[in-house]
Amino acid sequence: MAEIRLEGLAHSYDGGKTFALNPISMTFEDGKAYALLGPSGCGKTTLLNIISGLLKPSHGKVFIDGKDVTNVITDDRNIAQVFQFPVLYDTMTVRKNLEFPLKNRKLGKEAIAARVEEIAGLLGLEDDLDRKPAKLRSDLQQIVSLGRGLVREDVSAILFDEPLTVIDQNFKWTLRNRLKRLHLATGVTVVYVTHDQTEALTFADEVLVMNKGSLVQDGTAESLFLEPQHEFVGYFIGSPGMNFLDVEAKSSILTHNGMEIGKAAKEGLNGSYRFGVRPEFLIPSAKSGLEFKVDRIEDRGVFKLVHLSKDDFKFIAKTEESYEAQVGGKANFSFDSERAFVYDTNQKAVSTVSPSSEGGN
């Protein structure tokens, strides 16, 4: 068990021309579960491979429990890693697979047997020990490859690199729960890489959202949803993603093509900004707010998605199931002043926005 600290960590595959990973400094606290969330190619696997030592970072340092391990090889880092697909030694039985890392470390026979029994018990693999892994279901295979990492004493951390990718749809959920339970049972620090927000939000204590090689926001599922500090978080997390609109600010009054949208809480904003509000926080209102044309209503059973348009832009609102409106007709929507944001040209949130006191028109 360990705390992992990154200091100014960055990586370039081509000697500094482009960076797969921009400088990151952060700490993974002991025993917590973290998710690295981001689209393909955002640098999350690179970051993971640097932590496990498969990749040597071109810049910065990695500390495990305060010890600089930047130049320590994988073998000596005591990190378990689970890959996108089950990585197993197919000629060996499950038992031999689990014994393998211990044999390589020249442990005594009895110690190995005891440890393997213990881990098999923890993972629920007792009955499968003498079978070939190829005969197991894919989620169990993934558990075996996890077991190979856990079998070593004092594992510092478990790294999961999109472990559910090739798992049969029916077992994804079971496997995720199993992994979660294992994390709670062992108390090992876990870093879980995924591009699936549901996986990330349900698995981790803290989610790190990454985009284009940079860490854009980290926090709990709740804070990522309620307070997206970066446009990408608003867009990537939540379904559907955030509504955005280009606005001009003049003394913090936001307008779009001359139409007033709202007022930023922060004083003195001038210039080009983007206004963003999640569909959940676009609220139907009788008279106030903006008047939209209702294009389409999707009834999703427990809620409705109302597709709205106005002049040159479109918004989507997520309303209660009881919401009724005429398709093709007009409807007024306002927004929650705590939950609407204005983003600067660097896509960073600068302020919340409150709706204008009267209707836009």
Add this chain to the structure above:
Amino acid sequence: MDAKKKNNKAWFLVLPVVFVVAFTAIIPLMAVANYSLQDIQGADNRLFVGLDFFKRVATDPNVQDAFARNVTLSMQILLIQIPLGIFLARLMPKSGWKASAALVVVAIPLIIPWNVVGTTWRIFTRNDIGLGGVLVNKFTDYNLSESTFDAWATILVMDTWHWTPLVTLLVYAGLRSIPQAYYQAAAIDGASALAVFRFVELPKLKRVLMIALLLRFMDSFMMYTEPFVVTGGGPGSSTQTLSILLTTIAIGQFDIGVAGAFSLMYFLFIQIFSFLFFTVLTLDERPGATRVTPKEKVKSREKVEKPVNSKLKKVLK
């Protein structure tokens, strides 16, 4: 009961292949079978002799010697070329222009025609003007037309030079298809380089190696052109392969009945051996037998049939 009538019309699509194979394989083979069962003296003068020719071939000491020689040669070739091929494949660069360059260099021997290889080596090993012959003679007496050992060793080295690249290319392709994650996992598990080879690479290369073994066995067991050009089967009959002996019987002695019987036995031996070999090596995959791709099977059959056909044509000439 009558859930759905199965539409088996796709079988008709196989007909063109059956037609072609009939002309290229089945009919010539039957012609040889015809020769092997009758003693044909002239157009109207033939005598049915049953299995006499087969018995004669089986008991002929020359054939037995050639058979033993050929088995030894094939085994030696496999023992040298398979490990060497793996070794070379592991040394080759994995990506970039170096990988392309290495592939081209390695593939060069493969695209040289058999008799050109033979002629090249015939000159290369000459004692008076051959680069190799003169060089080796500086250290030790080397004369392939006098020394049995020299002739045998030359054939082995030549075949190794000519065909190890095939093994190398197959293994190289196999190695490239192993996902990087296996190596990463092995690194995390603290596996030694030897363990990585033994537990990661070798199991993943199993199928590729099986193909390499089969191809190399069949080709080496049917070797004809190169020893014919380089040593002519000599000195004595020390490098006389089954193919060379067969040609001697068929064309030299014009003993067509015996040659026909010989051809059939030769063909059947390779066929049966390859089949057993393949079956034994894929035994553990039987329950999910679909993994044996028909393509590979057809390939190995073709490999067996084609050269035999060319021999049959020689016989029929």
